[in-house]
Amino acid sequence: METSGKSCVELGILNEEELINLGKRFASCLENGDILILSGEIGSGKTTFVRGIVHGLGCNPIMVTSPTFTLMNVYSCHKTVYHIDAYRLNSIDEAFYILEAELEEDDGIFIIEWGETLNQFFNEETINIRFEHIDENHRKVSLCVSQEILQRLRRCL
Template sequence: METGCESCFELGILTEKELKSFARTFSQCLAEGDVIILSGEIGSGKTTFVRGLVTGLGCSEEIVTSPTFTLMNVYACSKTVYHLDAYRLNGIEDVFYVLEGEIEDRNGVFVIEWGNLIDSYFIEDVITVFFEHEDEKHRKVRLRVPSKRVSRFRRCLNFGEYKEQ
């Protein structure tokens, strides 16, 4: 993550329960068309984060499965959640194929695991959540929000409790 980022926030070292709780709160800040890139190694909390996010949008976390083999799962919550896995995508052409017209219509929220592999497609208009293994039960979590959306997230998440980088 770049240093001196004006819209980056250190969320701390979180347990699975705390990560889901943050994701539930985070889901209330989202607007139609938001793209969330989840970046971190295998087992770092990406799918766990999505479980908390869909719970915050009114769905059961049990509907969430890793989209590794399906490439995309769709959850019909209070906002439609398009849950993608970019690990197996071979580039921009695959992004267009998988998403078809959804992303152009800006209907729903797009959550992309391994999205760092295709983030150049989205330029600067993405929200990125970075996950790092701290130990077996804890993950270090950081958030980067596009500058033009940072005020929405500051208000919604009460960023006063988070350390800005």
């Protein structure tokens, strides 16, 4: 499957523990400046995946919560993680307002839940991950990235 220059690969149908472990592994292939756009319905596992990433970067995953009131959560781990939930924002402008300074400095990893509306504003280089509810305990996870990024991420999948 291929969309807008990105190739999509299915990473599997995973239970919660497997999804967290995927996040942990994934973390070790991430670089400062990476922008992850997580999509999928409510309860599909986006925040759970962020917990895995944050754990993989050496922080306590318990610190990861939905950035509901704060708009953005910042986790200072081996790398800095900026965690945004676009669902809670009033407009796309608001997302950019929040992220502007950090995006310019490329000094961390950006993770945006419900960020698909932001796709058009970023170049090809975003890392898009889609979560689908399969049953109570399983989620299907798909990754859409450029070939170049896929090469980098492959060993962490």
